[in-house]
Amino acid sequence: MKIFGLKNCDACRKALKNLPGSVLVDIRAEAVPEAVLSAAYAEFGAKLVNTRSTTWRGLGEEERAGEPLALLRAHPALMKRPLIERDGELFLGWDQNVQSALGAA
Template identity: 50%
Template sequence: MRLIGLKNCDTCRKALKSLAVAGQIPDVIDVRVDGIPAADIAAIVGIFGDKAVNRASTTWRGLSDAEKEGDPATLIAAHPTLLKRPAIERDGAWTIGWKADVQAKYLGA
């Protein structure tokens, strides 16, 4: 299991804490420190399309209108903090965010 996120993201911290309590310790990829592998960006955008972009982020608000119209994979590659977080991969399957449906998948709730 891998979790792609930010160490200072509240949602990512909640996810990591909940996963640890459930006995699941993912490998963590911090987008600011480690970046996001191109293959992972391609897989995430291939599944979620433009929903993979976090439009509530400070980074998004700082983009020009022209940049906001760009390809999601290109945007995330150029600005890794635009990835909706956390992105979790387990056994080749991806989820994004930490809403009830994602929590149920990983925590069995």
């Protein structure tokens, strides 16, 4: 199981702690694989972009209006975290539903 996120993100650290055998992939150090990013965008759409982040607030209106996948490639920290991949299945965030689905609740 892979957790795509940031090493200093609280939600990512909680997911890593509660999912034994999982691996954290720091999205600033190594990009989310294109196939995973595209599949995540196809499944979650606009929810994949974290519009409450500091990075989002720092973008200009013109940049915010850009294509979401291009924004995520240019600014990995814009992605809602964590994005968890388990056997080809994707989960976004670390709420009760995700925790239950992954058996971590």
